[in-house]
Amino acid sequence: MTIIMDPTDERVPVARQLTPRSGAVAGSVALLDISKPRGSVLLDRLEELLKERLPGIVVNRYAKPTFTKPAPETLRREIFASNDFVVEGLAD
Amino acid sequence: MSALPAFLLQDEEGNAHTFPGSRGALVCFVKEDCPTCNEVMPVLDALNRSVDGALDMLVAGQTREGNRRLKEQHGPGFPILDDSTLKVSFAFDIDTVPTLFLCDAQGVPERTLVGFVRDEWRELAELLADRAGASAPSIDWDALPEWRPGCGSLSVDPVIADRLRAEAENGPLRARRIEIASQDDEFEFMFDQGFSDGLPLIPPTPERVVRMLSGTSRDPQEVVGVVAPNLGEATVEKVAINAVMAGCRPEYMPVVLAAMEAVCTDEYNIHGVMATTMGASPVMVVNGPVRHRLGMNMGLGALGQGSRANATIGRAVRLAIRNIGGARPGGTERSTLGNPMKFTMCFAEWEERNPWSPLHVERGFAPEDSVVTVFTMTSGPTLMVDQDSRSAAQLAGSLGLCLEAAFHPKAHYATEVLVVLCPEHVDTLLRDGFDKAAIRSRIQEVTARPIAELAEDPVSAVGFKKAAVDAMTPEQRARLLPKFRRDEDIHLVVAGSDAGKFSGAFHGWVTGEIGSISVSRKIEEAG
Numbered sequence A: 001m002t003i004i005m006d007p008t009d010e011r012v013p014v015a016r017q018l019t020p021r022s023g024a025v026a027g028s029v030a031l032l033d034i035s036k037p038r039g040s041v042l043l044d045r046l047e048e049l050l051k052e053r054l055p056g057i058v059v060n061r062y063a064k065p066t067f068t069k070p071a072p073e074t075l076r077r078e079i080f081a082s083n084d085f086v087v088e089g090l091a092d
Numbered sequence B: 001m002s003a004l005p006a007f008l009l010q011d012e013e014g015n016a017h018t019f020p021g022s023r024g025a026l027v028c029f030v031k032e033d034c035p036t037c038n039e040v041m042p043v044l045d046a047l048n049r050s051v052d053g054a055l056d057m058l059v060a061g062q063t064r065e066g067n068r069r070l071k072e073q074h075g076p077g078f079p080i081l082d083d084s085t086l087k088v089s090f091a092f093d094i095d096t097v098p099t100l101f102l103c104d105a106q107g108v109p110e111r112t113l114v115g116f117v118r119d120e121w122r123e124l125a126e127l128l129a130d131r132a133g134a135s136a137p138s139i140d141w142d143a144l145p146e147w148r149p150g151c152g153s154l155s156v157d158p159v160i161a162d163r164l165r166a167e168a169e170n171g172p173l174r175a176r177r178i179e180i181a182s183q184d185d186e187f188e189f190m191f192d193q194g195f196s197d198g199l200p201l202i203p204p205t206p207e208r209v210v211r212m213l214s215g216t217s218r219d220p221q222e223v224v225g226v227v228a229p230n231l232g233e234a235t236v237e238k239v240a241i242n243a244v245m246a247g248c249r250p251e252y253m254p255v256v257l258a259a260m261e262a263v264c265t266d267e268y269n270i271h272g273v274m275a276t277t278m279g280a281s282p283v284m285v286v287n288g289p290v291r292h293r294l295g296m297n298m299g300l301g302a303l304g305q306g307s308r309a310n311a312t313i314g315r316a317v318r319l320a321i322r323n324i325g326g327a328r329p330g331g332t333e334r335s336t337l338g339n340p341m342k343f344t345m346c347f348a349e350w351e352e353r354n355p356w357s358p359l360h361v362e363r364g365f366a367p368e369d370s371v372v373t374v375f376t377m378t379s380g381p382t383l384m385v386d387q388d389s390r391s392a393a394q395l396a397g398s399l400g401l402c403l404e405a406a407f408h409p410k411a412h413y414a415t416e417v418l419v420v421l422c423p424e425h426v427d428t429l430l431r432d433g434f435d436k437a438a439i440r441s442r443i444q445e446v447t448a449r450p451i452a453e454l455a456e457d458p459v460s461a462v463g464f465k466k467a468a469v470d471a472m473t474p475e476q477r478a479r480l481l482p483k484f485r486r487d488e489d490i491h492l493v494v495a496g497s498d499a500g501k502f503s504g505a506f507h508g509w510v511t512g513e514i515g516s517i518s519v520s521r522k523i524e525e526a527g
Helices: A039-053 A073-082 B035-051 B064-074 B087-091 B118-132 B158-168 B186-192 B206-213 B236-246 B250-263 B270-275 B308-325 B392-403 B423-431 B436-447 B466-470 B474-478
Strands: A002-005 A028-033 A058-063 A085-089 B007-010 B016-019 B025-030 B056-061 B080-082 B099-103 B109-114 B177-180 B223-227 B232-235 B281-287 B346-348 B371-377 B379-385 B417-421 B490-494 B502-507 B519-522
Touching (some): A002 B206, A028 A039, A028 A073, A039 A085, B007 B087, B035 B056, B056 B064, B109 B118, B250 B281, B250 B308, B250 B371, B270 B308, B371 B502, B379 B392, B392 B417, B392 B436, B417 B423, B436 B490
Parallel strands (some): A028 A058
Antiparallel strands (some): B007 B016, B281 B371
16 A cells, blocks of 8 residues: 655545446455444345345455454455455444 | 543633543543434533542543534533544544543543443442442433444544644654555556646655655745635645655755745735636746756756756646645636646756846845746747847847737737847847846837837737727827836846757736736755
8 A cells, every 4th residue: 555645735535436336246245344333233134135135146254353443454455356346334 | 550641621611621630530532423422421421410529520522513512412510621633532542432531640540431331331330429428320321222332533533643643753744644555556546636737746655755855944834825726725745745746856845945935925926827818827937056956957958858857846836836726727727728838837047157147136136045036927938039130239129029929919018028048149149238228128129119000900909999099199199119018027037058049038927916926035945
């Protein structure tokens, strides 16, 4: 990862490009638990539904060490390398 | 266990609260948009009533507006302390809000509660009541959730945490840090963000920015100028970031900073210069000893490409105007055609080849001062080709005929001009003893036209309106008007190679208070 210093007056957030949406789910789907209590309950149910409705996909489960900090670089890299989609359970 | 960091925070009425105080304390960090914090506010209030002054109740909120709302919504019997700078939250290493500490009079924590675990809070309430010899506060524990994790503290927000860390370490950088994922290409990323003038940029990594700052002794947070249209503050650090991107060496920083000071003045009016549809841009002329120290080009090809100092100093100023001020083509930058000089236009005067006063001395500086002068151009450098004149009067006459084209041949008193005299032309002018005043005077003489000739006519409608000219007396119509309102609107500098009888001219923009007035700033070099 490279860090650069913002050359602007910082009045607007940094814009990130979204990956184009294909409209279909196929391949591997990552479910990322941010480690807030009971987030896993939601993701468990989501995994069930995904497997039921999209039997052809692979679901991979991941968890951040703590919800208060961004996911470590190694985890982001792993998710990026092994998956086509990611669903992250946010907040309460 | 060691003591927690001491602090002094003010409440909403400006009263100071210190930790540690003369007795034990309950210290709690909250933020208003955290649902768990809102749930614990009534509990904190009950605890406060129960301890009844036996402990200091120090509840610190993380935003001013949020503190006001917490106060409104919950009306607690304790003040909410202002930690909107997040310095205390950071010093306490708070990850989660709410986090509550029970401390002794020396500030040593006895218990730490993170988030809301009902049994832990209940136990704490009972402990405090027990110590106070009172009955436990009346809190309807069953109505409260068994467990709530709380929210991330603002002080660990990645955008804010870096700044707080830099401040805590007394590091020089305060600008927002942008993480570019290893899967991304940093060059493409910077294009995508709109940071670029269209050419690749050097990534302004913290290391490069710190190195760039070593080129100046000025405080990185000093505000050099306020850049329109966003009115963004150009701190030394922000200018350094743009200087890195432009490809500057650290020793160029003093020139870039002085040029930024100059363009940010009211007289120079960078807003108008950027916004005009005429396609204006600053030309930077550097004078004094700094030219040699930086290896600036003032000789062969001085106005062209090939010199790192000339190219990157000019580009750094343009990038800083673009990024800090927000003037971008299609936004507030509205040039009809644009102008390649908007990439960069900076050169040094060849003072040693100038037999008269160099530009900065004419403008009131000492010869040993290093100075940058910014002039607003809309066209140029246009070449003034005269390989034939052998007298100064003829050559200066040629210059005048060429300068007649500035804006439009019939537009007199309309603009200024920056003339770059080449050495061979200097020699011709000097041979007949012409000084700068004589050159200017000759230009004005040969360009002077009767007002009648400067009126709208079938060839061109530019000039005095027909009705106005018709209303004039014959004497008024015959009055001669030179090209420039004042002789000093003809700025003269020397640059270029020894061979070639080709001088250049940058035509100006609107002058005076409604336009842009040239500004010079002394270059303050480090150490």
